[in-house]
Amino acid sequence: MSAPLRLGIAGLGTVGTGVVKIVQKHVELLAARSGRPVTITAVSARDQMKNRDADLSGFDWEADPMVLACRDDVDVYVELIGGDEGIAKDSIEAALRAGKDVVTANKALVAIHGQELAVLAESLGRVIRFEAAVAGGIPIIKTMTESLAGNGITRVMGVMNGTCNYILTRMESAGLPYETVFEEARQLGYLEADPTLDVGGIDASHKLAILSSIAFGTKVDFDAVEIEGIERVSIDDINRAADMGYKIKLLGVTQMTGRGLEQRMSPCLVPADSPLGQLQGGTNMVVVEGDSVGQIVLRGAGAGEGPTASAVMSDIVEIARGVRLPVFGQPASGLRNAQPARTAVPAAYYIRMELQDKPGALAKVASILGDAGISIDRMRQYGHGEDDRVPVLIVTHRTTPDAIDHAIELLPRTGVLAGEPVELRIEDL
Amino acid sequence: MSAPLRLGIAGLGTVGTGVVKIVQKHVELLAARSGRPVTITAVSARDQMKNRDADLSGFDWEADPMVLACRDDVDVYVELIGGDEGIAKDSIEAALRAGKDVVTANKALVAIHGQELAVLAESLGRVIRFEAAVAGGIPIIKTMTESLAGNGITRVMGVMNGTCNYILTRMESAGLPYETVFEEARQLGYLEADPTLDVGGIDASHKLAILSSIAFGTKVDFDAVEIEGIERVSIDDINRAADMGYKIKLLGVTQMTGRGLEQRMSPCLVPADSPLGQLQGGTNMVVVEGDSVGQIVLRGAGAGEGPTASAVMSDIVEIARGVRLPVFGQPASGLRNAQPARTAVPAAYYIRMELQDKPGALAKVASILGDAGISIDRMRQYGHGEDDRVPVLIVTHRTTPDAIDHAIELLPRTGVLAGEPVELRIEDL
Ligand SMILES: NC(=O)c1ccc[n+]([C@@H]2O[C@H](COP(=O)([O-])OP(=O)(O)OC[C@H]3O[C@@H](n4cnc5c(N)ncnc54)[C@H](OP(=O)(O)O)[C@@H]3O)[C@@H](O)[C@H]2O)c1
Ligand SMILES: NC(=O)c1ccc[n+]([C@@H]2O[C@H](COP(=O)([O-])OP(=O)(O)OC[C@H]3O[C@@H](n4cnc5c(N)ncnc54)[C@H](OP(=O)(O)O)[C@@H]3O)[C@@H](O)[C@H]2O)c1
Numbered sequence: 001m002s003a004p005l006r007l008g009i010a011g012l013g014t015v016g017t018g019v020v021k022i023v024q025k026h027v028e029l030l031a032a033r034s035g036r037p038v039t040i041t042a043v044s045a046r047d048q049m050k051n052r053d054a055d056l057s058g059f060d061w062e063a064d065p066m067v068l069a070c071r072d073d074v075d076v077y078v079e080l081i082g083g084d085e086g087i088a089k090d091s092i093e094a095a096l097r098a099g100k101d102v103v104t105a106n107k108a109l110v111a112i113h114g115q116e117l118a119v120l121a122e123s124l125g126r127v128i129r130f131e132a133a134v135a136g137g138i139p140i141i142k143t144m145t146e147s148l149a150g151n152g153i154t155r156v157m158g159v160m161n162g163t164c165n166y167i168l169t170r171m172e173s174a175g176l177p178y179e180t181v182f183e184e185a186r187q188l189g190y191l192e193a194d195p196t197l198d199v200g201g202i203d204a205s206h207k208l209a210i211l212s213s214i215a216f217g218t219k220v221d222f223d224a225v226e227i228e229g230i231e232r233v234s235i236d237d238i239n240r241a242a243d244m245g246y247k248i249k250l251l252g253v254t255q256m257t258g259r260g261l262e263q264r265m266s267p268c269l270v271p272a273d274s275p276l277g278q279l280q281g282g283t284n285m286v287v288v289e290g291d292s293v294g295q296i297v298l299r300g301a302g303a304g305e306g307p308t309a310s311a312v313m314s315d316i317v318e319i320a321r322g323v324r325l326p327v328f329g330q331p332a333s334g335l336r337n338a339q340p341a342r343t344a345v346p347a348a349y350y351i352r353m354e355l356q357d358k359p360g361a362l363a364k365v366a367s368i369l370g371d372a373g374i375s376i377d378r379m380r381q382y383g384h385g386e387d388d389r390v391p392v393l394i395v396t397h398r399t400t401p402d403a404i405d406h407a408i409e410l411l412p413r414t415g416v417l418a419g420e421p422v423e424l425r426i427e428d429l
Numbered sequence: 430m431s432a433p434l435r436l437g438i439a440g441l442g443t444v445g446t447g448v449v450k451i452v453q454k455h456v457e458l459l460a461a462r463s464g465r466p467v468t469i470t471a472v473s474a475r476d477q478m479k480n481r482d483a484d485l486s487g488f489d490w491e492a493d494p495m496v497l498a499c500r501d502d503v504d505v506y507v508e509l510i511g512g513d514e515g516i517a518k519d520s521i522e523a524a525l526r527a528g529k530d531v532v533t534a535n536k537a538l539v540a541i542h543g544q545e546l547a548v549l550a551e552s553l554g555r556v557i558r559f560e561a562a563v564a565g566g567i568p569i570i571k572t573m574t575e576s577l578a579g580n581g582i583t584r585v586m587g588v589m590n591g592t593c594n595y596i597l598t599r600m601e602s603a604g605l606p607y608e609t610v611f612e613e614a615r616q617l618g619y620l621e622a623d624p625t626l627d628v629g630g631i632d633a634s635h636k637l638a639i640l641s642s643i644a645f646g647t648k649v650d651f652d653a654v655e656i657e658g659i660e661r662v663s664i665d666d667i668n669r670a671a672d673m674g675y676k677i678k679l680l681g682v683t684q685m686t687g688r689g690l691e692q693r694m695s696p697c698l699v700p701a702d703s704p705l706g707q708l709q710g711g712t713n714m715v716v717v718e719g720d721s722v723g724q725i726v727l728r729g730a731g732a733g734e735g736p737t738a739s740a741v742m743s744d745i746v747e748i749a750r751g752v753r754l755p756v757f758g759q760p761a762s763g764l765r766n767a768q769p770a771r772t773a774v775p776a777a778y779y780i781r782m783e784l785q786d787k788p789g790a791l792a793k794v795a796s797i798l799g800d801a802g803i804s805i806d807r808m809r810q811y812g813h814g815e816d817d818r819v820p821v822l823i824v825t826h827r828t829t830p831d832a833i834d835h836a837i838e839l840l841p842r843t844g845v846l847a848g849e850p851v852e853l854r855i856e857d858l
Binding site: 025145149273290291314323326330 | 451454455459462560567571575576577580646721722723725726727728729736742743746759
């Protein structure tokens with residue numbers, strides 16, 4: 001058996017502690033599977049006095065991750081601090097320069113600086129691995145870079161933020177408005193310190209941008225993701241969508257089209273009985289479509305100590321086994337610039353509006369849609385609402401986002417709207 | 430860029446032709462992802478004159494796979510002939526001895542001779558890869574050997590024979606008896622030449638035995654799988670199960686218990702709204718449970734040209750990239766003997782019987798179950814059947830297989846049975 005693989009672990013929060021526990025629990029299993037022992041040399045966090053639910057007595061303590069990253073007796077630097085700038089990035093660069101391989105769970109960093117880090121790593125002959133950065137315990141990075149290597153990827157879709165899915169499914173099951181469930185989630189500790197990372201769709205978009213790069217051989221282009229969070233999803237829409245046989249999910253979609261790369265993260269309707277529609281709570285799901293394999297669906301826990309640490313361990317075992325692949329599945333220097341394109345792929349849309357209870361109101365709306373080239377699949381009018389406002393739901397046939405935007409812009413001219421219409425995409429599954 | 434990886438492909442049927450087409454279609458993609466070109470040197474099949482829906486003009490033809498396997502200008506021998514003995518096995522051994530790596534889709538061979546082939550390969554410093562052998566396009570081998578390497582695996586379950594799942598879902602949707610749908614499937618070409626491989630559960634059990642080995646670090650032990658096919662699943666049971674909120678699936682389950690390794694393949698009830706319950710037609714699903722990751726679900730096409738060739742290509746690209754792992758994820762010489770155990774893990778059971786329409790009949794049945802230590806969760810009596818026979822359904826609470834067998838044995842003593850009772854396990858998901 002070869003020499004041990006020696007880890008330096010920076011960050012002992014949820015994920016870091018989980019990794020320490022697995023290394024301690026599965027000594028023999030890891031050695032058998034890696035072909036060599038996996039050991040921890042030293043760890044680092046801010047507060048050495050904190051009680052951490054893991055026995056750290058056998059490891060050196062380094063107050064400064066920069067020092068940990070450069071220790072001679074560390075082979076792999078495991079960055080589990082977080083943040084797309086500062087110490088996480090600096091220490092990873094230092095580790096690479098000191099000849100270490102790097103494992104990280106840091107999606108923000110990979111989404112924003114992944115390209116430059118990959119170029120640096122590859123120029124130095126080092127590897128960076130980040131299975132845990134996307135969809136936690138689901139092995140989506142490996143599946144896309146390795147298992148689907150013989151496929152031209154046509155589309156990737158995913159529900160990749162457990163907190164948003166928790167909020168949306170809890171709103172539905174408890175019949176509670178967004179604000180109430182958001183507050184519950186905050187108290188349960190489900191939200192990031194800056195909650196817009198979750199509910200604003202940013203965290204999920206980091207993940208989507210990473211998957212785009214692997215799928216299409218392009219440089220990660222987080223800035224080009226069209227992002228809309230779940231803040232404007234109302235319990236009304238959830239209930240109305242359910243009436244029509246749909247669920248609302250914060251869905252990320254990336255696909256290469258003739259016009260360029262479309263990346264969008266937005267609340268979408270999906271059929272209630274589809275795998276995506278049935279996803280409850282914090283569970284994540286990624287759907288990948290390849291020209292040979294067809295559709296592959298992966299489902300599992302997208303966050304939490306065990307699942308995330310499991311993904312980090314898979315990266316560590318790979319390095320222990322001597323597997324050395326390019327960071328994004330092919331040399332970073334050869335990745336093309338993604339040519340970003342606004343969403344133009346047609347889809348059906350859901351439109352909810354309230355109309356004034358006037359004769360001919362519905363006809364006026366239908367005529368605006370018709371003029372915009374949009375044909376109606378189903379329409380439902382909910383009796384008479386309050387204050388002579390009539391809730392109306394429309395599901396369109398497939399049409400372009402431009403046509404929908406145009407129609408929504410023109411709708412006020414009917415003079416029969418009571419309030420702003422809401423429009424949501426129904427992603428083709 | 431390094432030298433090309435040169436393939437010798439033996440077998441040009443569904444899978445072989447699919448592999449040729451991908452290599453021809455994705456020349457640049459494969460080179461970018463592999464770090465080197467992937468080329469085909471020569472191919473082999475029985476009939477050189479057959480029209481094959483792929484352009485073979487650029488490749489040498491070898492009438493004998495043994496010769497192909499030993500050519501100096503072949504780096505990887507791709508065995509896509511099939512069969513657990515004979516030319517498939519002989520040519521793989523020859524290729525290994527000639528210093529080639531091997532990729533195969535041959536589950537029968539890996540399930541029956543995997544251990545000896547792995548020992549041979551590893552003693553020669555060669556690799557054998559077989560992603561396509563289990564669940565077609567679903568990357569389950571890679572997920573288990575690599576992505577879940579940091580987990581103690583607790584259980585693996587799967588629907589891994591698309592033909593059986595097609596038959597079962599078609600029986601339900603069309604309300605047709607087994608024999609009729611079996612005949613349909615035969616005419617559609619969905620069945621193996623020897624259909625008991627499919628409907629007898631053997632093909633799926635080959636796959637299960639392979640997964641057991643990887644999950645638990647044991648030698649593949651196909652002979653120890655408790656196998657029951659779908660031949661005795663009746664449309665009555667499908668309908669009755671649906672009434673109670675279940676679907677019937679040919680489900681493989683492997684788990685390590687204190688008593689040894691339990692491997693079973695049998696028709697089971699699963700909740701209709703679970704991911705397994707919702708699987709339609711030929712789609713496959715594998716569920717893996719690990720002590721850190723929790724439950725991971727993978728779903729995709731389990732067979733067919735594109736999906737199976739996609740899996741073969743992932744193995745080829747791995748070898749092109751220089752990834753060299755032990756055949757079953759850890760050195761074959763270190764795999765333990767599986768200590769096989771008959772199924773003892775408790776579960777709920779479904780029991781269907783017909784009783785004579787006599788007073789006290791049900792009470793007699795309930796008392797036998799009670800004596801066997803089985804408590805009843807739900808019971809349903811279907812009015813009065815034909816000939817004074819009353820169909821009765823029982824769903825038990827969790828109990829042991831032994832208790833169920835014992836009760837079924839004793840039931841005739843009640844003197845109220847009209848016909849054989851049917852019993853099916855309700856696997857805990
Ligand atoms: N949590 C999840 O489920 C999950 C899932 C996927 C990916 N991730 C990613 O994994 C990474 C870690 O997440 P987490 O949830 O484990 O975070 P966390 O619980 O907040 O832990 C962060 C750790 O970093 C340490 N730290 C912060 N600044 C430091 C500094 N300057 N020097 C040394 N240590 C420092 C903290 O030390 P103290 O403990 O002393 O404060 C803490 O131990 C993030 O990139 C996150 O996005 C997390
Ligand atoms: N089909 C699937 O969806 C699928 C999925 C997973 C795994 N697999 C596995 O993949 C393997 C191939 O399956 P398949 O469906 O592609 O089989 P197939 O369509 O029956 O093709 C078998 C090929 O092997 C050739 N062959 C047979 N005997 C030969 C010999 N003595 N010398 C040279 N060539 C010989 C045949 O030649 P001719 O064409 O000249 O007759 C044919 O091209 C099997 O192990 C199977 O279990 C298949």
